[in-house]
Amino acid sequence: MSRFKGKIAVITGAGGHLGKAVSELLYSEEAKLALIDQTRSKLERVSKNMDLNKVLLLEGDLSDEQTVKKVVTEIVSYYGRIDLLVNIVGGFTMGPPIQETSEDDLDQMLKLNLKPTFLMSKHVVPIMTRQKSGKIVNIGAKPALRGVANMAPYSIAKSAVISLTESLSDEVKELGINVNAVLPSIIDTPVNRKEMPDANFNKWVKPNELARVIAFLLSNDSDPIHGVALPVFGLVD
Numbered sequence: 078m079s080r081f082k083g084k085i086a087v088i089t090g091a092g093g094h095l096g097k098a099v100s101e102l103l104y105s106e107e108a109k110l111a112l113i114d115q116t117r118s119k120l121e122r123v124s125k126n127m128d129l130n131k132v133l134l135l136e137g138d139l140s141d142e143q144t145v146k147k148v149v150t151e152i153v154s155y156y157g158r159i160d161l162l163v164n165i166v167g168g169f170t171m172g173p174p175i176q177e178t179s180e181d182d183l184d185q186m187l188k189l190n191l192k193p194t195f196l197m198s199k200h201v202v203p204i205m206t207r208q209k210s211g212k213i214v215n216i217g218a219k220p221a222l223r224g225v226a227n228m229a230p231y232s233i234a235k236s237a238v239i240s241l242t243e244s245l246s247d248e249v250k251e252l253g254i255n256v257n258a259v260l261p262s263i264i265d266t267p268v269n270r271k272e273m274p275d276a277n278f279n280k281w282v283k284p285n286e287l288a289r290v291i292a293f294l295l296s297n298d299s300d301p302i303h304g305v306a307l308p309v310f311g312l313v314d
Contacts, residue, residue, distance in 0.1 A: 081108035085156045090166030092119025094266045098284035111152045139193035164194040186230035215258040246304030262313035280312035
């Protein structure tokens with residue numbers, strides 16, 4: 078089944094575990110990829126079994142608008158269009174209570190989790206608008222729905238991703254563009270297992286499971302869905 082044959086898919090944070098799962102799934106369904114990360118070696122690991130005529134590897138800090146402009150220009154120059162955008166780039170750290178949280182702590186979570194999604198959407202939407210078609214999927218998180226102690230900057234940033242998703246969707250839904258988000262709980266990665274060695278890993282969402290949900294939102298089957306923040310919690314309460 079090739080839902081994405083010939084589609085141009087841009088995946089940010091492609092070098093991470095979820096980025097790899099999404100990249101491999103879309104590639105397996107015949108999408109052409111533009112993979113973005115800050116680390117070239119990670120991108121090369123993701124693409125090592127792919128036809129590099131169908132994969133564009135790009136490095137850059139997507140919290141910087143000039144970098145985003147350059148990256149988007151390169152993609153359009155290479156492929157001529159952008160059909161799908163998956164904003165995966167982000168990061169997480171636990172923190173102290175709010176009264177002990179520094180301004181830098183807050184800025185860092187916003188820089189990692191909100192700015193790249195905002196800036197990539199800002200510069201890709203005009204391209205999709207000219208095409209009168211496109212799909213965008215953003216990555217929120219379960220703490221976006223309810224703040225958790227010692228996690229305020231992350232919760233705030235991911236809550237803002239939901240608001241961005243809703244606002245952008247409302248602006249472009251009549252232009253042939255779908256904008257939605259997924260809200261994972263804990264993703265089953267080696268880093269998370271190391272950080273929480275006593276947890277029940279079977280309750281966590283696997284990267285390939287989340288990738289399939291994202292692929293649904295990128296597919297034509299999601300055409301009637303706009304501005305949704307879809308919980309993907311696995312068995313986590």
